[in-house]
Amino acid sequence: MFAIQRIATRALLASAAVLIALNAQAAVPIEHWTLSNGAQVWLASVDSLPILDLQLDFDAGSRRDPEAQAGLASVTAGMIEKGIRAAPASGPYPKAMDENALGEAWADLGASFDAGAGPERTSFSLRTLSDPALLDKAVALAAREIGEPSFPEDVWKRERERIGAAIKEANTKPDTVAARTFSQAVYGSHPFGAEVTEESLARIDTAVMRTRYEQLIAPCRAKLSIVGAVTRPQAEAIAMTLMSRLPAQPAGCVALPVVPEVMPLTGAKEERVPFDSAQAHVYIGEPGYPRSDPDHFALTLGNYVLGGGGFVSRLTEQVREKRGLAYSIYSGFAPGLHAGAFRIGFQTRPDQADQAVKLSREVLEKFVAEGPTEAELKAAKDNLIGGFPLLLDSNRKLLGNVANIAWYGLPLDYLDTWTTRMNAITTADIKAAYQRKLHPQRMVTVILGAKE
Numbered sequence: 001m002f003a004i005q006r007i008a009t010r011a012l013l014a015s016a017a018v019l020i021a022l023n024a025q026a027a028v029p030i031e032h033w034t035l036s037n038g039a040q041v042w043l044a045s046v047d048s049l050p051i052l053d054l055q056l057d058f059d060a061g062s063r064r065d066p067e068a069q070a071g072l073a074s075v076t077a078g079m080i081e082k083g084i085r086a087a088p089a090s091g092p093y094p095k096a097m098d099e100n101a102l103g104e105a106w107a108d109l110g111a112s113f114d115a116g117a118g119p120e121r122t123s124f125s126l127r128t129l130s131d132p133a134l135l136d137k138a139v140a141l142a143a144r145e146i147g148e149p150s151f152p153e154d155v156w157k158r159e160r161e162r163i164g165a166a167i168k169e170a171n172t173k174p175d176t177v178a179a180r181t182f183s184q185a186v187y188g189s190h191p192f193g194a195e196v197t198e199e200s201l202a203r204i205d206t207a208v209m210r211t212r213y214e215q216l217i218a219p220c221r222a223k224l225s226i227v228g229a230v231t232r233p234q235a236e237a238i239a240m241t242l243m244s245r246l247p248a249q250p251a252g253c254v255a256l257p258v259v260p261e262v263m264p265l266t267g268a269k270e271e272r273v274p275f276d277s278a279q280a281h282v283y284i285g286e287p288g289y290p291r292s293d294p295d296h297f298a299l300t301l302g303n304y305v306l307g308g309g310g311f312v313s314r315l316t317e318q319v320r321e322k323r324g325l326a327y328s329i330y331s332g333f334a335p336g337l338h339a340g341a342f343r344i345g346f347q348t349r350p351d352q353a354d355q356a357v358k359l360s361r362e363v364l365e366k367f368v369a370e371g372p373t374e375a376e377l378k379a380a381k382d383n384l385i386g387g388f389p390l391l392l393d394s395n396r397k398l399l400g401n402v403a404n405i406a407w408y409g410l411p412l413d414y415l416d417t418w419t420t421r422m423n424a425i426t427t428a429d430i431k432a433a434y435q436r437k438l439h440p441q442r443m444v445t446v447i448l449g450a451k452e
Contacts, residue, residue, distance in 0.1 A: 028392075030402060030412045031232060038220030038253050039243055042406045043235045044227045044398060052130045052228035053399045056146065056242065057407055060122035060216035063191040063259050063338070069203050071163075071196035076209045077117035078159065080124075083150040087245075092140045096150065102141075111138040113145060119192055120337050121407065122217070127396070130229040139241050147245025149213070151206040164198045175347075178281035178448040181273055185444040186287060186341045190262045219243040220253030225403040227395050262287045262339040270445045277449035280353040284360060285343035286443045291335040291408045298425050298433035299333060304380040305372040305430075306364070307331025307344060312379060315344065318363050325356040331364075337408070342438060353450035365440045371431025385419050 028044045035041060062073040086096040097105065106113055111128035124146055128138035170176040180195060187193030222243060226235050265286050275281075289295060307315040307330050315329045326346040334340030344364065348356045372380070392398050392415065405414050 028227075028398065028415070030405065030415075032406075032412055033232075035219075035236065035239055037240070037243065037248070039222035039224060039239060040406065041235060041239050042223070042225045042402050042412075043230075043232060044225075044402050045230060045232070045235075046227055046395065046398070047229045049395075050130045050229050051127070051395055052135060052226070052230055052238075053127050053395045054125065054224060054226045054228075054238070054242075055399055055403045056124040057121045057223045057225070057403060058123075058217050058221050059120070059256060060212075061118050061120040062194065063119055064216065064256070065191060065194065067191075067194065068200065069208065070194040070200040072204055072208065072212060073117040073122060074196070075156075075159065075163065075201070075204060076212060077115045077122050079151050079156060079206070079209060080115040080145055080149045081113070082155045082159075083152050084144045084148050085150040087144065087148060091144075092137050093144050097144075098152070099155070102145070105141055109134055109138050109141070113138075113142050115145070123403075125399075135238075139238050143242050143245050146217070146242065151209050151213075153206050156206050156209075160201050160204075164201055167196065167198060167201075174275050174277040174279070174281050174448055177273060177275060178283060178446055181271055181448070182283035182285065182343065182444060182446040183341070185269060185271060185446065186265070186285060186343075187262055190260065190338070192262065192338065192340075214247060216256070217246060218249050218253065219246050220249055221256075223403075223406045225399060225406050227399040227402055259338070265439070265442050265444065267442050268445070269443075270447070272450065273446065273448040275449040277350075279347040280350045280450040281347055281446075281448040282353060282357060282360075283343050283345050283446045284357065284364070284443055285341050286439060287339040288333045288342035289335055289437050290337060290339050293335065293437075295433035295437060296335065297421050298429045299437060301377065301380045301384065301422065301425050302367075302372060302430040302434055303331055303333060304384060305376045306367050309380065309383065314363050314367060314376075315360060319346065319356060319359055323355075323359065325352050325359065329360070350449055350451040353447050357445060357447065361440060361445075364438070368434045368438050368440055371427050371434065374427060377425075377427050377430070381422060381425075385422055388419060 028046060031041075031043045031045075033041055060073060062070070065072045081102065082099045083102065084093075084097050087094045093105065109128065111126065111134065114125045116123055124142065126138060126142045128135055184193045184195065224239050224242070226238065230238065289299065293299075305314060307313045310316065311321075313331075315331060319325050319329045320327065326348045329344065329346035331342070331344045333342050344360055346356065346360070390397075391401065401415060404410065405412070411417070
């Protein structure tokens with residue numbers, strides 16, 4: 001019976017996803033309010049299909065890891081799905097469950113639940129049908145995982161060995177070493193530049209995970225984004241249930257310590273890393289800008305012209321097409337709560353590395369000095385604005401946009417005004433923004449594997 005239910009539910013979810021893609025809405029009204037427990041909710045009610053997607057975010061990313069325990073956020077999030085302890089109160093799932101039992105329970109519901117951590121946030125996501133018979137159970141099970149993880153010691157010992165082995169393997173790969181070197185050079189002592197090692201993992205145990213979890217994962221710090229076939233009253237009930245098993249903060253929501261900003265570079269720095277590799281791996285860049293920066297739209301459009309537009313970008317034209325120095329080359333920003341890195345990245349023959357680096361720098365310097373042409377700007381707008389509906393053509397994509405609005409404090413009409421704001425950008429805006437944000441004469445350059 002359960003197998004039949006699973007197949008039917010998954011089939012409905014799959015067909016629903018197709019229908020959503022065919023009936024994408026360019027703009028969906030977003031509601032926002034704060035619950036009595038301090039949690040904030042953002043709701044995009046889409047009632048064309050019986051699906052609910054939600055994402056619950058907390059300020060518990062790796063930027064809050066202790067320096068000696070790099071990786072704590074990531075492994076803690078990974079352990080959330082390894083088991084739950086017995087519930088002190090009755091409900092659909094009162095018993096303790098290990099990772100296998102949890103997997104079976106989610107499969108029986110035809111739903112999915114995930115936990116993960118990035119540099120800034122720890123996130124929980126749930127996808128289920130909005131049929132009350134399934135929705136209520138899915139939310140109750142998600143609440144158990146979020147509020148009562150068991151952090152089994154034996155599983156952590158196994159996971160620590162697995163992650164340690166993965167780190168060893170990654171350290172044999174040239175791009176891993178090059179990217180790590182670049183990150184540490186750009187971010188310096190900021191947590192964004194921290195390296196997860198076997199030594200830092202050895203300093204993490206389940207007691208540390210529990211303590212960190214209790215300190216950071218609280219309803220008053222929650223940002224919940226919901227997309228799907230639910231009303232606001234239903235969304236409020238879901239939110240309250242979802243966080244009902246988290247411990248309340250006895251003294252209210254105490255502010256977390258301020259994480260320092262990423263410091264700008266004071267001068268150029270070049271790092272050459274010896275490595276036995278068929279290709280030289282190159283990164284060029286510096287700290288970019290935080291997502292709250294008003295230059296975001298100008299920098300996004302400009303980057304399409306510089307190196308984000310694939311085969312039509314200047315870097316591709318000059319480095320790949322005209323001189324054949326790289327098969328692919330790109331540029332990009334990574335804005336967040338802090339100034340994420342701007343980088344140019346490519347691989348080339350070791351004997352061509354210096355020539356490719358020199359040319360890439362010249363292209364960048366020219367773009368920062370002069371900005372794009374009117375024709376380049378039009379092409380960038382046509383591509384990005386024309387592709388904007390594809391960013392909203394499914395529940396999950398819409399959820400990602402709503403969650404970013406929530407996380408970065410963007411206006412509720414952000415999606416409605418996105419096209420207008422993009423269209424308003426001029427070549428002068430882009431030139432000025434790039435001159436404010438990028439400094440080609442004081443960037444980090446990492447060249448791994450090039451021949452001397």
